[in-house]
Amino acid sequence: MGSITLEHVNKSFGEVEIIPDISLDIEDGEFVVFVGPSGCGKSTLLRLIAGLEDTTSGKILLDGQDVTDAPPARRGLAMVFQSYALYPHMSVRDNIAFPLKMAKMPQAEIDKKVDYAARTLNLGSYLDRRPRALSGGQRQRVAIGRAIVREPKAFLFDEPLSNLDAALRVNMRLEITELHQQLKTTMIYVTHDQVEAMTMADRIVVLNAGNVEQFGSPLDLYKKPANRFVAGFIGSPKMNFVDGPEAAKHNAHSIGVRPEHFKLSTTEGAWKGTVGVAEQLGSDTFLHVQTDGLGLMTIRTDGDQTFSHGDVVYLTPDPTRIYKFDAAGKAL
Amino acid sequence: MATKQTRALARTMMAPAVIVLFIWMIVPLVMTLWFSFQNYSLINPMMTGFAGWANYVYVIGDPSFTQSLINTLLLVGGVLLITVIGGTFLALLLDQPIWGQGILRIIVISPFFVMPPVAALIWKNGFMHPGYGMLGHLWKFFGLQPVDWFNQYPLFSVIVIVAWQWLPFATLILLTALQSLSEEQREASEMDGANAVNRFRYIILPHMARAITIVILIQTIFLLGIFAEIRVTTGGGPGYASTNIAFLVFRTGILSNDIGAGSAGGVVAVIIANVVAIFLMRAVGKNLDA
Numbered sequence: 001m002g003s004i005t006l007e008h009v010n011k012s013f014g015e016v017e018i019i020p021d022i023s024l025d026i027e028d029g030e031f032v033v034f035v036g037p038s039g040c041g042k043s044t045l046l047r048l049i050a051g052l053e054d055t056t057s058g059k060i061l062l063d064g065q066d067v068t069d070a071p072p073a074r075r076g077l078a079m080v081f082q083s084y085a086l087y088p089h090m091s092v093r094d095n096i097a098f099p100l101k102m103a104k105m106p107q108a109e110i111d112k113k114v115d116y117a118a119r120t121l122n123l124g125s126y127l128d129r130r131p132r133a134l135s136g137g138q139r140q141r142v143a144i145g146r147a148i149v150r151e152p153k154a155f156l157f158d159e160p161l162s163n164l165d166a167a168l169r170v171n172m173r174l175e176i177t178e179l180h181q182q183l184k185t186t187m188i189y190v191t192h193d194q195v196e197a198m199t200m201a202d203r204i205v206v207l208n209a210g211n212v213e214q215f216g217s218p219l220d221l222y223k224k225p226a227n228r229f230v231a232g233f234i235g236s237p238k239m240n241f242v243d244g245p246e247a248a249k250h251n252a253h254s255i256g257v258r259p260e261h262f263k264l265s266t267t268e269g270a271w272k273g274t275v276g277v278a279e280q281l282g283s284d285t286f287l288h289v290q291t292d293g294l295g296l297m298t299i300r301t302d303g304d305q306t307f308s309h310g311d312v313v314y315l316t317p318d319p320t321r322i323y324k325f326d327a328a329g330k331a332l
Numbered sequence: 333m334a335t336k337q338t339r340a341l342a343r344t345m346m347a348p349a350v351i352v353l354f355i356w357m358i359v360p361l362v363m364t365l366w367f368s369f370q371n372y373s374l375i376n377p378m379m380t381g382f383a384g385w386a387n388y389v390y391v392i393g394d395p396s397f398t399q400s401l402i403n404t405l406l407l408v409g410g411v412l413l414i415t416v417i418g419g420t421f422l423a424l425l426l427d428q429p430i431w432g433q434g435i436l437r438i439i440v441i442s443p444f445f446v447m448p449p450v451a452a453l454i455w456k457n458g459f460m461h462p463g464y465g466m467l468g469h470l471w472k473f474f475g476l477q478p479v480d481w482f483n484q485y486p487l488f489s490v491i492v493i494v495a496w497q498w499l500p501f502a503t504l505i506l507l508t509a510l511q512s513l514s515e516e517q518r519e520a521s522e523m524d525g526a527n528a529v530n531r532f533r534y535i536i537l538p539h540m541a542r543a544i545t546i547v548i549l550i551q552t553i554f555l556l557g558i559f560a561e562i563r564v565t566t567g568g569g570p571g572y573a574s575t576n577i578a579f580l581v582f583r584t585g586i587l588s589n590d591i592g593a594g595s596a597g598g599v600v601a602v603i604i605a606n607v608v609a610i611f612l613m614r615a616v617g618k619n620l621d622a
Contacts, residue, residue, distance in 0.1 A: 050523060052519050052522070052523075071522075072519075072522050072523045073522065073523065073524075073525040073526075073527075077523070078523065079519075079520070079523045081516045081519070081520060082516070083514065083516050085514065085516035085517045085519070085520035086517075086520075087517065087520075087521070087534070087535060087538075088539075089538040089539070089541075090534075090538075098521070098524050098526075098534070099523075099524035099525055102524055102525040102526045102527075102530060103525055146520075146524070150524075
């Protein structure tokens with residue numbers, strides 16, 4: 001079991017209020033991702049749940065039990081850190097066994113669990129090495145191994161993939177998702193990368209300046225963003241926003257259109273523009289179009305169409321997929 | 333990598349310094365070796381000439397030599413024990429966030445800035461003097477007979493004074509090591525359920541191993557040659573109770589005016605220092621491998 005509930009949690013460092021007031025319900029077995037720009041308080045929120053920081057006010061419940069004032073060790077959670085935080089003077093085996101040893105488990109049982117974790121994570125041949133002798137991805141797996149042997153109520157990941165190179169990141173992303181399918185344990189995962197959030201999460205918490213902007217499934221967030229911030233943050237490349245008279249035509253303060261929701265034509269359309277940079281990815285092409293009076297827009301088109309710098313194009317937004325926002329940025 | 337030209341240039345430029353340093357070291361060493369095989373006593377200037385091993389036999393054969401050797405080891409070992417354990421403890425305390433941390437650290441380090449003879453005098457007259465020392469007053473306050481430290485526990489008193497001087501050095505080095513421990517490792521061990529004692533034993537202590545090695549190596553080099561504290565306080569006595577090898581050389585060569593025997597003692601001291609250094613490097617040096 002591992003349901004986590006936050007009730008009006010507030011965290012301030014002296015005068016600075018990092019998290020004004022957050023309430024969340026995370027269900028048992030869920031994979032929840034906290035995503036947001038740097039400095040939005042997502043890591044602080046995770047550390048509050050872990051018990052590495054004290055809440056200023058509010059309550060944290062684990063399986064309905066109040067753990068607000070419990071020390072980290074008592075909460076039964078496991079955390080994987082951004083820097084892996086492996087113990088450099090211990091072998092991989094000792095690293096993984098450390099939490100069990102602290103729990104005074106008999107040696108035979110420790111060995112069994114370490115071997116199981118090593119098999120799950122393909123660490124068998126590295127067990128007697130020191131962390132120094134491992135690559136980034138292997139270290140990451142050891143850190144995860146150290147977390148899973150304890151059979152915690154929930155896993156907390158603090159940007160675990162940000163120190164890995166792009167190819168390895170995609171790999172580890174899959175492995176962690178796969179691990180979640182196997183273990184069915186609650187996982188909370190902090191990242192600033194919305195692609196990681198979209199691909200891994202059951203539900204995503206979008207945070208901005210210490211506030212929850214929206215809490216929902218990835219597709220919910222993509223299709224029905226609650227406000228302009230979520231609309232701009234979820235989706236890659238970013239949504240295009242238009243203010244002023246063009247938005248007023250749709251009875252909104254501003255409107256947003258995703259790069260993939262345009263019809264592109266060389267002869268006619270709603271908005272006229274000139275192609276600036278064309279980023280060709282093979283499967284897709286991202287066009288950066290300087291439109292007349294509406295600013296720079298990003299358009300996603302298939303990779304077969306070729307455009308070059310200076311081409312004149314016409315853009316027509318898909319009318320069913322125009323997002324409207326009021327003056328405060330709330331979705332209409 | 334340097335090219336041939338720059339290497340040749342570097343050698344030429346460095347040569348004067350290297351040559352001066354070499355002469356600086358080799359001349360006194362050779363002179364000491366030469367004197368150690370000579371009959372050279374200021375009390376008996378008529379007796380000169382080659383002495384063979386007589387000076388060595390005289391120095392090493394004397395019971396005072398064995399005692400001095402034991403005293404040297406006790407002095408080095410005792411001070412190391414106090415400074416490493418005390419230094420670790422102080423470093424752990426100073427690593428806590430407290431108000432006035434900067435000032436406190438300077439105060440803790442200050443004994444290191446006091447010159448050895450001055451420090452010894454402060455302890456001799458300020459603390460350990462049975463008549464007007466602070467410890468004497470403390471003993472009297474509790475109705476006890478004041479301890480005459482330098483007569484009753486001469487070597488122990490010297491160890492206390494030297495440890496007081498070197499404790500700041502150990503603290504400083506160990507504190508820096510402690511501060512370089514990554515916060516995430518500490519937090520990870522906390523999450524893993526390690527309490528304060530286990531955190532210290534399994535995480536902090538292994539992390540500090542290298543710093544402790546450095547403290548032991550550097551201090552040993554300096555502690556083998558402790559002189560000023562003994563000279564100022566006990567004068568090596570009573571008898572030879574607080575005489576170490578360095579002080580024995582001084583007693584033989586200068587106090588007894590026997591330059592030949594003194595030099596022989598000096599050569600023996602150099603050999604002992606090297607033997608200790610080799611043993612130490614073997615024993616703790618493996619911690620220094622990256």
